[in-house]
Amino acid sequence: xxxxxxxxxxxxxxFLMAASVLAACKPTGGGSATATTGPIVVGEFASLTGSxxxxxxxxxxxxxxxFGKLNQAGGVLGRPFQLLTEDNQSKAGxxxxxxxxxxxxxxxxxVLGEVASGRSLEAGPICQAAGIPMISPSSTxxxxxxxxxxxxxxxxxxxxxxxxxxxxxxxTLKVHRVAILSDTASAYSxxxxxxxxxxxxxxxxxxxxxxKYASRDKDFKAQLTAIKAAGxxxxxxxxxxxxxxxxxxxxxxxxxxxxxxxxxGWEAPQLIxxxxxxxxxxxxxxxxxxxxxxxxxxxxxxxxxxxxxxEVPDAMAALGYxxxxxxxxxxxxxxSTEPDKLRAALAATDFVGVTGRTKLNAQRDAPKAAVxxxxxxxxxxxxxxxxx
Numbered sequence: 001x002x003x004x005x006x007x008x009x010x011x012x013x014x015f016l017m018a019a020s021v022l023a024a025c026k027p028t029g030g031g032s033a034t035a036t037t038g039p040i041v042v043g044e045f046a047s048l049t050g051s052x053x054x055x056x057x058x059x060x061x062x063x064x065x066x067f068g069k070l071n072q073a074g075g076v077l078g079r080p081f082q083l084l085t086e087d088n089q090s091k092a093g094x095x096x097x098x099x100x101x102x103x104x105x106x107x108x109x110x111v112l113g114e115v116a117s118g119r120s121l122e123a124g125p126i127c128q129a130a131g132i133p134m135i136s137p138s139s140t141x142x143x144x145x146x147x148x149x150x151x152x153x154x155x156x157x158x159x160x161x162x163x164x165x166x167x168x169x170x171x172t173l174k175v176h177r178v179a180i181l182s183d184t185a186s187a188y189s190x191x192x193x194x195x196x197x198x199x200x201x202x203x204x205x206x207x208x209x210x211x212k213y214a215s216r217d218k219d220f221k222a223q224l225t226a227i228k229a230a231g232x233x234x235x236x237x238x239x240x241x242x243x244x245x246x247x248x249x250x251x252x253x254x255x256x257x258x259x260x261x262x263x264x265g266w267e268a269p270q271l272i273x274x275x276x277x278x279x280x281x282x283x284x285x286x287x288x289x290x291x292x293x294x295x296x297x298x299x300x301x302x303x304x305x306x307x308x309x310x311e312v313p314d315a316m317a318a319l320g321y322x323x324x325x326x327x328x329x330x331x332x333x334x335x336s337t338e339p340d341k342l343r344a345a346l347a348a349t350d351f352v353g354v355t356g357r358t359k360l361n362a363q364r365d366a367p368k369a370a371v372x373x374x375x376x377x378x379x380x381x382x383x384x385x386x387x388x
Contacts, residue, residue, distance in 0.1 A: 033107065033108070033109045033132060033337055033338065033339050033342075035337065036336075037079065038079065039079060039080050039081065039082035040075070040076065040077075040079050040080070040081050040082065040109055040331065040337055041082045041084065041106060041107065041108045041109060042067075042081060042082065042083050042084065042108055042109060042110050042111070042112060042324075042327065043084050043085075043086070043098075043099070043102030043103075043106060043108040043110075043111045043112070044060065044063055044083055044084065044085045044086070044111070044112040044113055045085075045086050045087075045088050045095050045098045045099060045102075045111070045112075045113040045114060045119075045123065046059055046060045046085065046086075046087065046088065046113055046114060046115070047087070047088055047089070047090040047114065047115065047116065047119070048060065048085075048087035048088075048089075049087055049089050049090065050088075050089045050090025050091060051090045051215070051216060051240070051242050052090045052115065052116055052240060052242065053090065054241065054268035054269065054270050054316075055115040055116065055138075055240075055268065055316050056087070056088075056090070056114075056115060058268070058313070058314055058316040058317045058320070059115050059137050059138065059316040059317065059319065059320035060085060060320060061305070061308075061309055061313075061317050061320065062137075062305070062313065062316070062317035062318060062319065062320030062321035062322075062324075063083065063112060063137070063320040063321065063323060063324045064083065064085075065301075065304060065305060065308055065309075065317075065321055066320070066321045066322075066324035066325055066328075067081045067083050067324050068308075069304070070324070070325075070328050076328050076331045076332050077331065077332070077335065077336075081324075081328070084102065084106055084108065086098040086101070086102075088114070088119060090116075092118070092119075092122070093122070094119075095113065095114060095119040095120075095122045095123045096122045096123060096126060098123075099111055099113075099122075099123040099126045099127060099134075100126060103126070103127070103130050103132060108132065109132070109133075109331075109337040109339075109342065110132060110133045110134070110135065110327050110342065111123065111127055111132060111133070111134040111135070112134075112135050112136075112137065112320075112323050112324065112327070113134070113136065113137070114136060114137075114139060115136075115137060115138045115139065115316055116139065116186075116188060116240075117139040117140060117141035117143075117144055117186075117187045117188040117191070118141075118186060118187040118188065119139075120134075120136045120139035120141075120144045120151075121139075121141070121143060121144060121147075121187060124144060124145075124147035124148075124150075124151045125147055125148075127150050127151060128147050128148035128149075128150045128151060130150075131150055131339045131340070131343070132150060132339055133150050133151075133152065133327075133330075133339065133342055133343050133346055134150060134151050134152070135152045135153065135154065135323045135326060135327060135346070136151070136152070136153040136154075136155070136323070137153075137154060137155065137316070137319040137320045137322070137323040138153075138154075138155045138264065138288065138315070138316055138319040138320075139153060139155070139188075140153075140155060140156065140157050140158045140161060140188065140191075140192070140263070140264065141157070141158055141187050141188055141191045142157050142158060142159060142191070142363075142365075143187070143191075145363055145364045145365055146363075149343060149347070149364070150339075150343055151364065152326070152346050152347075152349070152360065152364045153364065153365055153366060154319055154322045154323050154326050154349075154353070154355070154358050154366050155288055155319055155355070155366055155368075156288065156365070156366065156367060156368050156370060156388065157365050158188070158191045158192045158195045158263070159195045160367065160370070160388055161192060161195065161263050161264065161286055161370060162192055162194070162195025162196040162197075162198070162199060163195065163199045164286055164370055164386045165192075165196050165200075165236065165261060165262075165263065165286055166196055166199040166200035166203060166205070167199075167203075167386075168261070168284070168286070168372060168386070169200060169205070169234055169236070169259075169261065170200070170203055170204075170205060172372075172384075173234055173259050173261070173284070175205075175232075175233035175234035175258075175259060176204065176205050176206060176233060177205070177206045177208050177231070177232050177233045177234075178200065178205065178206070178207060178208065178232050178233065178234045178235065178236055179207070179208055179209045179210070179211070179227040179230060179232040179234075179235045179236070180193050180196070180197060180207055180209075180210040180211070180235075180236045180237075180238075181210075181211050181212070181213065181220075181223055181224075181227065181235060181236070181237050181239075181247065182210075182212060182213075182237070182238050182239065183212070183213055183214065183215055183238075183239045183240070183243065184212045184213070184214055185214050185215040186215055186239065186240065188238070188240075188263075188265060189238050189239045189240070189265070192238035192262075192263050192265075193210075193236070193238050196236055196238060197210075208230040208231060208232040209226060209227055209230035209232065211223040211226060211227065213239075213243065213247075215240075215242075215243065216242075216243075217243060218246060219250075220243075220246060220247045220250050220251075221250055221254065224247070224250055224251050224254050224256060225254065227251075227256070228254055228255070228256055232258065233258055233259075234258050234259040234260070234261065235251065235256070235258065235259070235260045235261075236261055236262060237260060237261070237262045238262050238263050238265065239262060239265055239266075240265040240266075241265065241266050241267065241268040241270055241271040241274070242270070242274070244262060244265070244266050244271065244275075245270065245271045245272075245273070245274025245275040246274060246275070247260075248260055248275040248279050248280060248283060249274065249275045249276060249279045251279075252278070252279040257282065258282070259282050259283070259284065260282070260283045260284075261283065261284040261285060262285050262286075263285060263286050263287075264285065264286060264287040264288060264315060266285035266287075267285065267287050267314050267315050267316065267373070267380075268314070268316075269314075271375075272375060272378060272379075272380075277375065277377070277378040280374075280375035281375070283374065283375060284372055284373065284374050284383070285372070285373055286370045286371070286372055286373075286386070287314075287315040287370065287371055287373055288315040288318065288319055288355050288368070288370060288371070289314070289315040289318040289319070289354065289355045289371065290315075290371045290373065290382040291312050291313055291314075292382050293371070293382070293385075297352060297353060297354050298318075298354055301313065301318065301321060301354040305317060314380075315355070318354040318355050319355055321353070321354050322353040322354055322355050322358060325351065325353055326346065326349050326351070326353070326358060327346070329345075329349065329351050330342055330345035330346040330349060331345070333345040333348065346360070346364075347360060347364060348360075349366075355368065356368045356369055367388045368388060369385050369386060369387045369388060370385070370386050370388075371383075371384065371385050371386070372384050372385075372386065
Protein backbone atom coordinates (compact mmCIF):
# COMPACT_ATOMS: atom_id res chain seq x y z
CA UNK A 1 0.00 0.00 0.00
CA UNK A 2 1.45 3.38 -0.97
CA UNK A 3 1.76 6.29 1.51
CA UNK A 4 0.86 9.88 0.54
CA UNK A 5 3.75 12.39 0.46
CA UNK A 6 2.30 14.47 3.30
CA UNK A 7 2.12 11.38 5.49
CA UNK A 8 5.71 10.55 4.61
CA UNK A 9 6.78 14.03 5.71
CA UNK A 10 4.86 13.66 8.98
CA UNK A 11 6.48 10.27 9.58
CA UNK A 12 9.92 11.70 8.87
CA UNK A 13 9.35 14.60 11.27
CA UNK A 14 8.10 12.19 13.94
CA PHE A 15 11.25 10.10 13.44
CA LEU A 16 13.47 13.16 13.89
CA MET A 17 11.62 14.17 17.06
CA ALA A 18 11.91 10.65 18.52
CA ALA A 19 15.60 10.54 17.69
CA SER A 20 16.19 13.88 19.42
CA VAL A 21 14.37 12.69 22.56
CA LEU A 22 16.41 9.50 22.69
CA ALA A 23 19.62 11.49 22.28
CA ALA A 24 18.61 13.81 25.12
CA CYS A 25 18.07 10.83 27.42
CA LYS A 26 21.63 9.56 27.02
CA PRO A 27 23.90 10.32 30.00
CA THR A 28 26.55 13.01 29.64
CA GLY A 29 29.66 11.41 28.22
CA GLY A 30 27.74 8.41 26.90
CA GLY A 31 28.17 6.52 30.16
CA SER A 32 27.62 2.78 30.05
CA ALA A 33 28.54 -0.12 32.27
CA THR A 34 30.49 -1.61 29.34
CA ALA A 35 32.05 1.63 28.00
CA THR A 36 35.84 1.85 27.93
CA THR A 37 36.12 5.59 27.35
CA GLY A 38 34.42 8.68 28.70
CA PRO A 39 33.36 9.32 32.29
CA ILE A 40 32.55 6.53 34.74
CA VAL A 41 28.93 7.39 35.57
CA VAL A 42 27.79 6.63 39.12
CA GLY A 43 24.30 7.17 40.57
CA GLU A 44 23.81 8.27 44.18
CA PHE A 45 20.39 8.35 45.86
CA ALA A 46 20.22 10.12 49.21
CA SER A 47 17.89 11.85 51.67
CA LEU A 48 18.90 15.41 50.83
CA THR A 49 15.61 16.83 52.13
CA GLY A 50 12.94 15.58 54.49
CA SER A 51 13.13 13.99 57.92
CA UNK A 52 16.57 12.37 57.51
CA UNK A 53 18.17 15.18 55.51
CA UNK A 54 21.08 15.51 57.92
CA UNK A 55 22.09 11.93 57.11
CA UNK A 56 21.79 12.29 53.35
CA UNK A 57 23.53 15.64 53.11
CA UNK A 58 26.43 14.46 55.24
CA UNK A 59 26.87 11.21 53.34
CA UNK A 60 26.67 13.05 50.01
CA UNK A 61 29.37 15.51 51.06
CA UNK A 62 31.71 12.63 51.87
CA UNK A 63 30.96 10.94 48.54
CA UNK A 64 31.38 14.18 46.61
CA UNK A 65 34.69 14.89 48.35
CA UNK A 66 36.06 11.44 47.50
CA PHE A 67 35.18 11.63 43.80
CA GLY A 68 36.57 15.16 43.62
CA LYS A 69 39.92 13.98 44.99
CA LEU A 70 39.92 10.93 42.74
CA ASN A 71 39.30 13.10 39.67
CA GLN A 72 42.02 15.55 40.70
CA ALA A 73 44.40 12.57 40.74
CA GLY A 74 43.39 11.60 37.20
CA GLY A 75 40.43 9.34 37.91
CA VAL A 76 40.70 5.57 37.38
CA LEU A 77 41.74 3.78 34.18
CA GLY A 78 42.35 7.24 32.74
CA ARG A 79 38.65 8.09 33.11
CA PRO A 80 37.03 10.63 35.46
CA PHE A 81 34.06 9.82 37.66
CA GLN A 82 30.74 11.56 36.99
CA LEU A 83 28.44 11.52 40.03
CA LEU A 84 24.69 11.85 39.42
CA THR A 85 22.91 12.60 42.70
CA GLU A 86 19.16 12.40 43.26
CA ASP A 87 17.09 13.32 46.33
CA ASN A 88 14.59 10.74 47.60
CA GLN A 89 13.22 13.37 50.02
CA SER A 90 13.35 10.81 52.88
CA LYS A 91 10.16 9.31 51.42
CA ALA A 92 9.24 5.65 51.05
CA GLY A 93 9.03 4.57 47.41
CA UNK A 94 11.16 7.37 45.97
CA UNK A 95 14.44 5.43 46.07
CA UNK A 96 13.09 2.68 43.83
CA UNK A 97 11.97 5.24 41.26
CA UNK A 98 15.32 7.01 41.26
CA UNK A 99 17.34 3.82 40.92
CA UNK A 100 15.21 2.63 37.99
CA UNK A 101 16.00 5.95 36.29
CA UNK A 102 19.72 5.56 36.98
CA UNK A 103 19.70 2.15 35.33
CA UNK A 104 17.40 2.76 32.35
CA UNK A 105 18.19 6.35 31.44
CA UNK A 106 21.65 7.11 32.82
CA UNK A 107 23.21 3.66 32.37
CA UNK A 108 25.28 4.00 35.54
CA UNK A 109 28.07 1.51 36.30
CA UNK A 110 27.14 1.43 40.00
CA VAL A 111 24.72 2.89 42.52
CA LEU A 112 25.65 4.38 45.91
CA GLY A 113 23.08 4.57 48.70
CA GLU A 114 21.42 4.74 51.13
CA VAL A 115 22.00 5.67 54.74
CA ALA A 116 18.57 4.42 55.87
CA SER A 117 18.17 0.63 55.69
CA GLY A 118 14.53 0.81 54.60
CA ARG A 119 15.42 2.82 51.51
CA SER A 120 18.35 0.56 50.66
CA LEU A 121 15.95 -2.38 50.87
CA GLU A 122 13.79 -0.66 48.24
CA ALA A 123 16.65 -0.20 45.81
CA GLY A 124 18.64 -3.39 46.34
CA PRO A 125 16.35 -5.81 44.47
CA ILE A 126 16.28 -3.47 41.45
CA CYS A 127 20.08 -3.34 41.22
CA GLN A 128 20.26 -7.09 41.83
CA ALA A 129 17.87 -7.81 38.97
CA ALA A 130 19.96 -5.63 36.65
CA GLY A 131 23.28 -7.03 37.88
CA ILE A 132 24.54 -3.49 38.57
CA PRO A 133 26.47 -3.13 41.86
CA MET A 134 24.94 -1.12 44.69
CA ILE A 135 27.07 -0.01 47.64
CA SER A 136 25.37 1.22 50.80
CA PRO A 137 27.55 3.54 52.86
CA SER A 138 25.77 2.99 56.16
CA SER A 139 22.63 0.82 56.05
CA THR A 140 23.14 -1.59 58.94
CA UNK A 141 20.13 -3.92 58.70
CA UNK A 142 21.46 -7.39 57.74
CA UNK A 143 18.70 -7.89 55.15
CA UNK A 144 20.23 -5.21 52.91
CA UNK A 145 22.98 -7.46 51.51
CA UNK A 146 20.89 -10.63 51.72
CA UNK A 147 19.19 -9.43 48.51
CA UNK A 148 22.01 -10.90 46.42
CA UNK A 149 25.56 -10.68 45.12
CA UNK A 150 25.15 -7.22 43.56
CA UNK A 151 24.57 -5.47 46.92
CA UNK A 152 27.45 -4.42 49.18
CA UNK A 153 28.04 -2.21 52.21
CA UNK A 154 31.10 -0.56 53.80
CA UNK A 155 29.75 -0.48 57.38
CA UNK A 156 29.16 -2.91 60.23
CA UNK A 157 25.74 -4.51 60.70
CA UNK A 158 23.10 -4.34 63.42
CA UNK A 159 23.79 -7.80 64.91
CA UNK A 160 27.26 -6.47 65.86
CA UNK A 161 25.90 -3.06 66.90
CA UNK A 162 23.19 -4.68 69.02
CA UNK A 163 25.71 -6.92 70.78
CA UNK A 164 28.06 -4.05 71.55
CA UNK A 165 25.19 -1.95 72.93
CA UNK A 166 24.12 -4.86 75.15
CA UNK A 167 27.68 -5.25 76.42
CA UNK A 168 28.09 -1.49 76.91
CA UNK A 169 24.84 -1.32 78.88
CA UNK A 170 25.82 -4.16 81.20
CA UNK A 171 29.54 -3.54 81.65
CA THR A 172 29.95 0.23 81.33
CA LEU A 173 26.57 1.65 82.31
CA LYS A 174 26.01 -1.15 84.87
CA VAL A 175 22.32 -1.45 84.03
CA HIS A 176 20.54 -4.80 84.23
CA ARG A 177 16.91 -3.77 83.79
CA VAL A 178 16.05 -1.72 80.71
CA ALA A 179 13.18 -0.35 78.65
CA ILE A 180 13.21 -0.49 74.84
CA LEU A 181 11.41 2.14 72.75
CA SER A 182 11.58 1.49 68.98
CA ASP A 183 10.07 2.80 65.73
CA THR A 184 7.61 0.35 64.16
CA ALA A 185 7.95 2.05 60.74
CA SER A 186 11.73 1.67 60.51
CA ALA A 187 13.48 -1.56 59.45
CA TYR A 188 16.62 -0.19 61.11
CA SER A 189 14.93 0.47 64.45
CA UNK A 190 13.01 -2.82 64.61
CA UNK A 191 16.11 -4.80 63.68
CA UNK A 192 18.46 -3.05 66.11
CA UNK A 193 15.94 -3.47 68.95
CA UNK A 194 15.93 -7.21 68.32
CA UNK A 195 19.70 -7.46 68.04
CA UNK A 196 20.08 -5.56 71.33
CA UNK A 197 17.37 -7.43 73.22
CA UNK A 198 18.57 -10.97 72.48
CA UNK A 199 22.18 -10.69 73.75
CA UNK A 200 21.16 -8.41 76.61
CA UNK A 201 18.69 -10.98 77.96
CA UNK A 202 21.05 -13.88 77.21
CA UNK A 203 23.70 -12.11 79.28
CA UNK A 204 21.42 -11.90 82.32
CA UNK A 205 19.69 -8.60 81.63
CA UNK A 206 15.96 -7.96 81.90
CA UNK A 207 13.65 -5.98 79.61
CA UNK A 208 11.22 -4.31 81.99
CA UNK A 209 8.98 -2.95 79.23
CA UNK A 210 9.10 -2.66 75.44
CA UNK A 211 7.03 -0.03 73.63
CA LYS A 212 6.69 1.36 70.10
CA TYR A 213 6.27 4.65 68.29
CA ALA A 214 5.99 5.63 64.61
CA SER A 215 8.26 7.78 62.49
CA ARG A 216 7.35 11.48 62.58
CA ASP A 217 5.53 11.18 65.91
CA LYS A 218 6.02 14.27 68.08
CA ASP A 219 4.51 13.30 71.44
CA PHE A 220 6.05 10.38 73.35
CA LYS A 221 4.79 11.20 76.83
CA ALA A 222 2.39 8.23 77.02
CA GLN A 223 5.16 5.71 76.29
CA LEU A 224 7.62 7.51 78.58
CA THR A 225 5.11 7.65 81.45
CA ALA A 226 4.63 3.87 81.14
CA ILE A 227 8.41 3.40 81.04
CA LYS A 228 8.84 5.49 84.18
CA ALA A 229 6.25 3.36 85.97
CA ALA A 230 8.10 0.18 84.98
CA GLY A 231 11.21 1.37 86.83
CA UNK A 232 14.05 0.53 84.39
CA UNK A 233 17.68 1.47 85.02
CA UNK A 234 18.20 2.57 81.42
CA UNK A 235 16.33 3.12 78.14
CA UNK A 236 17.43 1.77 74.75
CA UNK A 237 16.09 3.90 71.87
CA UNK A 238 17.26 2.44 68.53
CA UNK A 239 15.85 5.20 66.34
CA UNK A 240 16.73 8.17 64.15
CA UNK A 241 17.77 11.55 65.54
CA UNK A 242 14.54 13.32 64.51
CA UNK A 243 12.43 11.34 67.00
CA UNK A 244 15.23 10.44 69.42
CA UNK A 245 15.91 14.11 70.21
CA UNK A 246 12.27 14.64 71.19
CA UNK A 247 12.16 11.39 73.17
CA UNK A 248 15.19 12.39 75.22
CA UNK A 249 13.86 15.90 75.81
CA UNK A 250 10.45 14.64 76.93
CA UNK A 251 11.98 11.89 79.08
CA UNK A 252 13.99 14.46 81.04
CA UNK A 253 10.90 16.68 81.40
CA UNK A 254 9.14 13.70 83.03
CA UNK A 255 12.00 13.28 85.50
CA UNK A 256 13.66 10.27 83.81
CA UNK A 257 17.34 10.95 84.51
CA UNK A 258 18.52 7.37 83.86
CA UNK A 259 20.92 6.57 80.97
CA UNK A 260 19.40 6.63 77.49
CA UNK A 261 21.36 4.97 74.69
CA UNK A 262 21.04 3.87 71.07
CA UNK A 263 22.79 3.34 67.75
CA UNK A 264 24.22 5.23 64.81
CA GLY A 265 20.80 6.60 63.81
CA TRP A 266 21.34 9.22 66.51
CA GLU A 267 24.29 10.83 64.80
CA ALA A 268 23.47 14.30 63.53
CA PRO A 269 24.12 17.81 64.89
CA GLN A 270 20.33 18.23 64.95
CA LEU A 271 20.17 15.77 67.86
CA ILE A 272 21.68 18.44 70.10
CA UNK A 273 19.44 21.15 68.63
CA UNK A 274 16.28 19.09 69.19
CA UNK A 275 17.01 17.64 72.64
CA UNK A 276 19.08 20.44 74.14
CA UNK A 277 22.48 20.04 75.77
CA UNK A 278 21.22 19.55 79.33
CA UNK A 279 18.82 16.77 78.34
CA UNK A 280 21.64 14.89 76.60
CA UNK A 281 23.63 14.37 79.78
CA UNK A 282 23.93 10.65 80.48
CA UNK A 283 23.11 9.65 76.89
CA UNK A 284 25.26 7.48 74.62
CA UNK A 285 25.24 6.05 71.12
CA UNK A 286 27.36 3.74 68.99
CA UNK A 287 28.64 4.76 65.57
CA UNK A 288 31.28 4.09 62.94
CA UNK A 289 33.79 6.93 63.25
CA UNK A 290 35.07 9.79 65.35
CA UNK A 291 36.97 12.76 63.85
CA UNK A 292 39.44 12.63 66.75
CA UNK A 293 40.58 9.08 65.97
CA UNK A 294 44.33 9.11 65.33
CA UNK A 295 45.18 7.68 61.92
CA UNK A 296 46.66 9.22 58.75
CA UNK A 297 43.44 8.51 56.86
CA UNK A 298 41.26 10.25 59.47
CA UNK A 299 43.56 13.27 59.78
CA UNK A 300 43.69 13.80 56.01
CA UNK A 301 39.94 13.28 55.59
CA UNK A 302 39.00 15.67 58.40
CA UNK A 303 41.34 18.37 57.07
CA UNK A 304 40.02 18.01 53.50
CA UNK A 305 36.39 17.95 54.63
CA UNK A 306 36.78 21.04 56.81
CA UNK A 307 38.59 22.90 54.02
CA UNK A 308 35.76 22.20 51.57
CA UNK A 309 32.66 22.38 53.76
CA UNK A 310 33.81 24.37 56.82
CA GLU A 311 32.43 21.81 59.26
CA VAL A 312 33.61 18.74 61.14
CA PRO A 313 32.65 15.48 59.39
CA ASP A 314 30.57 12.82 61.12
CA ALA A 315 30.30 9.07 60.55
CA MET A 316 27.85 9.41 57.66
CA ALA A 317 30.31 11.64 55.81
CA ALA A 318 33.17 9.23 56.50
CA LEU A 319 31.18 6.24 55.25
CA GLY A 320 30.02 8.14 52.17
CA TYR A 321 33.67 8.84 51.44
CA UNK A 322 34.66 5.19 51.95
CA UNK A 323 31.83 3.94 49.71
CA UNK A 324 33.23 6.01 46.83
CA UNK A 325 36.78 4.82 47.52
CA UNK A 326 35.58 1.19 47.61
CA UNK A 327 34.05 1.61 44.16
CA UNK A 328 37.19 3.28 42.77
CA UNK A 329 39.39 0.52 44.18
CA UNK A 330 37.13 -2.10 42.59
CA UNK A 331 37.20 -0.42 39.16
CA UNK A 332 40.99 -0.28 39.38
CA UNK A 333 41.23 -3.93 40.43
CA UNK A 334 38.78 -5.09 37.76
CA UNK A 335 40.43 -3.01 35.06
CA SER A 336 36.92 -2.51 33.76
CA THR A 337 33.43 -1.23 34.56
CA GLU A 338 31.75 -4.35 33.18
CA PRO A 339 29.15 -5.45 35.77
CA ASP A 340 30.40 -9.03 36.25
CA LYS A 341 34.02 -7.96 36.69
CA LEU A 342 33.06 -5.05 38.94
CA ARG A 343 30.92 -7.22 41.23
CA ALA A 344 33.75 -9.73 41.58
CA ALA A 345 36.23 -6.98 42.42
CA LEU A 346 33.88 -5.44 44.98
CA ALA A 347 33.41 -8.83 46.66
CA ALA A 348 37.20 -8.87 47.20
CA THR A 349 37.27 -5.35 48.72
CA ASP A 350 40.07 -4.91 51.26
CA PHE A 351 41.48 -1.43 51.94
CA VAL A 352 42.20 0.85 54.90
CA GLY A 353 39.83 3.78 54.72
CA VAL A 354 38.63 6.62 56.89
CA THR A 355 36.42 4.28 58.96
CA GLY A 356 39.14 1.67 59.37
CA ARG A 357 39.93 -1.49 57.45
CA THR A 358 37.12 -2.31 55.05
CA LYS A 359 37.42 -6.01 54.24
CA LEU A 360 34.18 -7.51 52.99
CA ASN A 361 33.16 -10.96 54.19
CA ALA A 362 31.23 -13.62 52.28
CA GLN A 363 27.97 -11.74 52.95
CA ARG A 364 29.47 -8.55 51.42
CA ASP A 365 29.40 -6.85 54.83
CA ALA A 366 32.30 -5.02 56.48
CA PRO A 367 33.02 -6.15 60.05
CA LYS A 368 34.86 -3.31 61.74
CA ALA A 369 35.21 -1.49 65.05
CA ALA A 370 32.55 0.84 66.47
CA VAL A 371 32.93 3.87 68.70
CA UNK A 372 30.79 5.11 71.60
CA UNK A 373 29.89 8.80 71.68
CA UNK A 374 28.31 10.99 74.37
CA UNK A 375 27.47 14.71 74.52
CA UNK A 376 29.27 17.21 76.75
CA UNK A 377 29.08 21.02 76.65
CA UNK A 378 27.00 20.96 73.50
CA UNK A 379 29.47 18.79 71.58
CA UNK A 380 29.80 15.12 70.68
CA UNK A 381 32.58 13.47 72.69
CA UNK A 382 34.40 10.23 71.87
CA UNK A 383 34.36 7.72 74.75
CA UNK A 384 35.76 4.41 73.54
CA UNK A 385 36.33 2.02 70.65
CA UNK A 386 34.79 -1.46 70.61
CA UNK A 387 36.30 -4.08 68.29
CA UNK A 388 34.13 -6.66 66.49
